[in-house]
Amino acid sequence: MSTSVRCNPVRVGSAAAPGTASVxxxxxxxxxxxxxxxxxPRAPLPARRQLLAGLAGVAGMTLLPGCHSVSSRSGSxxxxxxxxxxxxxxxxxxxxxxxxxxxxxxEPPSLRWRPEHSxxxxxxxxxxxxxxxxxxxxxxxxxxxxxxxxxxxxNEYAARLIGEHPGRFGSFxxxxxxxxxxxxxxxxxxxxxxxxxxxxxLTSYDNRWLGHASFAPVLxxxxxxxxxxxxxxxxANCCRNLLMPELNDSAIEFGTDTTRTIASLLFSGxxxxxxxxxxxxxxxxxxxxxxxxxxxxxxxVNPRLAERVPQGxxxxxxxxxxxxxxxxxxxxxxxxxxxxPTSQIVFGTDFPYRTAADHVKGLVNFGFSADALHAIGxxxxxxLLPQLKART
Numbered sequence: 001m002s003t004s005v006r007c008n009p010v011r012v013g014s015a016a017a018p019g020t021a022s023v024x025x026x027x028x029x030x031x032x033x034x035x036x037x038x039x040x041p042r043a044p045l046p047a048r049r050q051l052l053a054g055l056a057g058v059a060g061m062t063l064l065p066g067c068h069s070v071s072s073r074s075g076s077x078x079x080x081x082x083x084x085x086x087x088x089x090x091x092x093x094x095x096x097x098x099x100x101x102x103x104x105x106x107e108p109p110s111l112r113w114r115p116e117h118s119x120x121x122x123x124x125x126x127x128x129x130x131x132x133x134x135x136x137x138x139x140x141x142x143x144x145x146x147x148x149x150x151x152x153x154x155n156e157y158a159a160r161l162i163g164e165h166p167g168r169f170g171s172f173x174x175x176x177x178x179x180x181x182x183x184x185x186x187x188x189x190x191x192x193x194x195x196x197x198x199x200x201x202l203t204s205y206d207n208r209w210l211g212h213a214s215f216a217p218v219l220x221x222x223x224x225x226x227x228x229x230x231x232x233x234x235x236a237n238c239c240r241n242l243l244m245p246e247l248n249d250s251a252i253e254f255g256t257d258t259t260r261t262i263a264s265l266l267f268s269g270x271x272x273x274x275x276x277x278x279x280x281x282x283x284x285x286x287x288x289x290x291x292x293x294x295x296x297x298x299x300x301v302n303p304r305l306a307e308r309v310p311q312g313x314x315x316x317x318x319x320x321x322x323x324x325x326x327x328x329x330x331x332x333x334x335x336x337x338x339x340x341p342t343s344q345i346v347f348g349t350d351f352p353y354r355t356a357a358d359h360v361k362g363l364v365n366f367g368f369s370a371d372a373l374h375a376i377g378x379x380x381x382x383x384l385l386p387q388l389k390a391r392t
Contacts, residue, residue, distance in 0.1 A: 075370035077360050080347070080377030082128030082392040085356060086172075086230060087282055087325035087348025088118065089135040092157040095150050099141050109352040110135060115161055118351060119168060125356035127349075128378070128392040132158045133172040133200040135353075136234040136254075140177075140205065151176040151186055159194040167391045172200035172230040178208065180217050187221055197385050198228035198278075203261040204236045210261045211268030223274035228384050230280045233258045258286030262320070263295060269308035271316050278384050279320045280346060284327035288317070289335035314339070321380070323348030328362025342372045346380050 091110045099106050122130055139150040151174045158171040173190035175183040190196040199222060201210060208214060210231070222229055233254035240249055258281055265271045265279070281288075288295070296313045299305035309316050322340060325348030327333065336345065347363075349356045363373060382389045 074367045075364065075373035077126065077364050079370040079373040080126065080360060080363070081374055082378055083126055083347050083356070083360075084378045084381040084388060084392055085122070085127050085130040085349050085351070086280055086346050086381060087232075087323045088130035088132060088351045089113070089353075090115075090118075090132040090154075090158060090161065091134070092150075092154050094153040094157075095134065095139065098146065098150055099137075102142055104137065104141060113352045115165070119165065121349075121351055121356050122168070125360050127356045129168055129170060129388060130349075130351070131170045131172055131197065131230065132161065133230060133232065134174050136202060136232060136250075138174055138200075138202055138232075138234075140202065140234075148176045148179060148182045148186075151182075152189070155186070155190045155194055155196060158196070170198075170385070170388065170391075171196040172198045172228075174200055175218070177201065177218065178205045178214065180214070183218050184221055187218070187225075187227075191225065191227070197387065198230060200230045200232060202234045203231055203257040204234060207237045209236075209257075209264035211264030211266070211270040213268070216270075219270060219274045219277065223276045226276040226278070228278045228280065230282075231258070231261065232282055233286065236260070255283060255286035258282060259288045259291060262286075262288050262317070266295070266309055266313055266316050267298070267305050271319075272308065272310065281320055281322050282348065282350075283323070283325055284332045284336045285317075285320075285322045285340070289332075289339060292317070292339050318344065320344065321346055321384070324359060324363065324376070325350040326354055328359040328366070330366060333362075333366045342368070342375050343380060345376050346384075347377055 089110065091106070091113045096106055096111065118130060121127070134154050139147050139154065142150065155171065155173045158169070158173070162169045162171060171190075171194070173186065173194070173196040175186050177183050187199065190199070203209065210219075233250075234257055235249035235253040236257055239253050239256070243252075262281060262285065292314075295317070299309050299313055318340060321344045322336060323346050324333065324336075327336070347359065349359050363376065368376065378388075378392055382392065
């Protein structure tokens with residue numbers, strides 16, 4: 001028997017929870033029932049104890065609303081349809097040459113990447129179209145005019161691949177942030193001349209996350225264009241090589257930096273000020289699903305934060321989209337689908353670091369329904385970018 005989750009909506013902070021969630025583990029037939037409970041009135045507690053009590057109470061409530069619907073029949077790989085991979089990396093030759101010259105070293109999967117390798121991996125797993133984007137560090141291993149030129153090179157190279165392989169690729173264009181003026185020019189060129197489908201950003205630049213006021217002109221323009229903005233994690237300047245040289249920053253810092261930039265957008269008010277940006281966060285939202293109750297609780301205990309998420313943090317989180325690159329396994333998917341509906345989940349692979357086949361297998365084995373796989377595989381991205389319908 002495949003994983004089955006059924007949930008009744010629970011409103012965060014409500015006086016009573018009207019339902020329960022039943023989770024059945026694969027192959028066991030046993031169920032663990034989670035009850036959302038409200039505490040009876042008690043005498044006032046000291047501030048720290050009051051916060052801890054609130055966190056304990058909200059734990060059951062924040063996990064319930066996003067549970068994915070599951071039919072009696074689990075889906076198969078065929079239900080994914082013509083898959084759209086939103087997290088698929090290219091490595092332009094000019095960027096490779098500059099990074100090899102200036103550092104840091106280009107990681108072997110990126111150094112070996114070729115367009116034909118992408119096509120072969122896509123064909124092996126039924127991926128119809130991949131959205132190309134540059135991986136960390138993007139063009140931010142350098143500064144000034146060279147950074148601006150490399151961003152342009154990346155975007156023109158992606159456009160050339162789209163022309164050479166009709167129907168197989170789209171593009172999330174790179175920007176030379178934190179250079180605001182150059183980034184605004186590149187948005188115009190990439191989207192109006194090259195016809196890039198969206199924009200790709202790193203989660204942070206120079207210890208500033210995407211909700212930082214310095215990025216407001218770029219976010220205003222992206223909001224005006226109703227742009228799809230894909231984000232890729234990086235290790236912030238503050239937090240590189242903290243443990244040991246042998247442990248790549250991607251193991252811990254990438255998921256953490258994704259959560260930092262999500263929190264930055266929420267609690268700076270940027271998510272509300274720029275409601276027309278369609279955000280996609282990598283790797284199932286990083287550590288966000290695990291830290292969800294803390295994010296939800298924060299504006300409940302700090303009125304200044306509450307003003308910036310007037311509908312609550314959970315409602316804002318559920319408006320974002322999340323890819324499943326390197327997160328197509330039970331732990332990550334179970335956490336994500338407890339709070340985020342399948343309408344907001346999209347397919348991603350992190351190629352050339354992982355394969356599309358890995359992710360197809362992980363999604364199917366998790367036990368999503370046929371309808372959920374159809375949505376995650378391609379329909380959710382087609383809703384974000386209707387022009388993809390004619391190409392997938």
